Amino acid sequence: MPKRSRSRRFRGTPRHCLPRQQTTSSDPPVAVVMEETESSRSHVFTASQRIVEQSLLSEEDLVEEMGDATQRSTGFRLIDLQCISEAMSRLHMCEGGSIAVTDEGKYNGLSCQLAFECTKCGKITSMSTSKKKKRSHEVNVRAALSMVELGLGREAFSRISCIFGMPSPSVQSSWEMHNKNIANVCESACDKQYIAAGEKLRGVLQLDDDSIADDTIIDVTADDTIIDVTVSYDGTWHHRGVQSSHGVGVVMSVDTGEILDAVVMSNSCEICEKTPKDKNSSEYQEWKTDHKAKGKCLRSHEGPSSTMETAAAKIIWSRSIAKHKMRYTKILCDGDNKTLQALNEMKVYDVAIDKLEYVNDIHKRTGTGLRNMLKSFNATIWQRCPKERYFGTAAVKRAVALSVLNWNIGCGGLLSVLESLGLPVNTFTKKALVLKDKKRKRTASERSSAVEKRKIGRVRGSLAGL
Structure with a gap:
């Protein structure tokens, strides 16, 4: 059987696109051939250009109206x-x-x-x-x-x-300048809040210490004793998968539910990417060295995004004593033990770091609640940096700082930012923030009640089956 020849794709001008010619009924049909020239190929309108051309507004009219x-x-x-x-x-x-x-x-x-x-x-x-x-x-x-x-x-x-x-x-340049000032203020306020959260945790643990008399006045700010605490740790990414440019490691106190520390990891730097230089030239390499030496490079991670969680944990654990005079010796975390194994191999403390095990159902429910709290906190970060859009490292750090302030102290976080920026706070601002905190408490209470009702229902169901 003969092999069928492959049909060629039509590359001419469709008949319905050809210009119509005036002909009489007696004239024979005339074939029209249109030649494609260089000018006709270059003069192609995009959809956006066509829309702009058809716009009812013109720049000349706008100048006249202004x-x-x-x-x-x-x-x-x-x-x-x-x-x-x-x-x-x-x-x-x-x-x-x-x-x-x-x-x-x-x-x-x-x-x-x-x-x-x-x-x-x-x-x-x-x-x-x-x-x-x-x-x-x-x-x-x-x-x-x-x-x-x-x-x-x-x-x-x-x-x-x-x-x-x-x-x-x-204009964009001024807008970016405002964002930079806001970021500096937010990160500074966040660092102070980390310290306040650590002092609060120290006070809570000392109040629970039976060896201390009830009437003893304790100055937690002057206490330099290094104490061991239990924390919950989690990593979150801006995008799912190994292609995420940014990841965040967060550590939360099991006793207070407040954020003690957080680190943003990034495998990209907007300044490096926007620099119009030959990446292989000696001039660029010299600039890059100076760029890193001055601490302006925002790239903090080398390797796949999946390793950001462990890298962030190493930074957080290595500075826990300097930041809080605390050792995070017990971790409540899910998934595999890669982070725990890396921390123990690093030997950040002179004691081993243990993963918190659930010894009974009460501990399990408490641990699940803490894990959910961390997930809820992570969601507040990406509300300020939605995953559907691209954000640079500075924007993610700013979002983390605002989220920590809002999580730990509620409306007081934004108030501190406004005051640090020199922006007066009036009654309407205070009222809106108080209502926001009130709604947050009500929502948490409703969720807690719903969980308790489901637990009671399960218990009753199990008793009925006996």
Whole structure:
């Protein structure tokens, strides 16, 4: 049987795409041949280009509207009431006149200049919609912090501004500067909270010590005794699998349920990747050495992502004495014993580190509850750095710091960040944070009640079968 020839793919122009020609009924059909030229191949519109070309808005019209004070003075603005109060104290209005409010067209991110003009004499009183803190306007810092808490960025706030008809947020470079300042403040507050959590744990353990009299006043800050504690440890990744760029190791106290320490591991550095240099050149190697020596390189891990959990544990255990005057000698952790084995091979202490075993059902239920608490804490990290999007190492560290503050001290965490940034806290902020903590307690209580009801139901079911 003869072999069938492979049909060739049609590479011409479809007939329905050919230009129609005016012909009479007596004219014979004419074949049309279209030649593909270099210019026709290069002139290809993408979907985005086609949409932009068909847009009803033009840049020329926008420039013209921005120059019109009437068009500019519409929409919404984020205004500090204290700025209005100060402007009203300077306001001039003649008898029989009125006040016309216009946008002067001077913008610094979300902050803008408003003019209050007396319609009778023309005298103008100007005001800024936001106070300035050092180099930045307060409204721009608050906008950046709000997006950090929501796990979003500048583009998200730009959409909000668009819908409300407000000025756009700070340019990208300024926005990144705000994020950097927020990260520094959050990490500093988090380090203080680690110390406070350690002191609280020491106090709890000393209160449980029967050898200490009840009326003894203990200064835990002055106690340099190294004590052994039991902790729960877990690792979490930004993405599942071995392709995750970031991983976090977290250690939680079994006695207090507070986070004692956390470490972010990363196998990438945004600064290194964005440097436009030949990676094989001697100039790049010299820059990279200096980059690492100055502590600016954000890459902290070499190897697959699966080993980040063990690497983070080594860092956490090696600094437990220096940070808390404590030894984490018992670990409550699931999975295999790779982390425990690595720590014992490292010989961080002069005693062995043991894995906490469940000796009865009560211990097992307690251990399960602690494991769930750690999982819940890990989820709060990725709420601020959603797994669906890419985030750099600095953003993950910032998210971890905010999550630790929120987990350990609730609304007090964000309050400390606002105060450190020099942002005043008013009644509405306090009310929102108190309600958030109240909801958190109520949710935890409801979950606990639901678990207890299921346990009682199982017990009754087992008794009924007897």
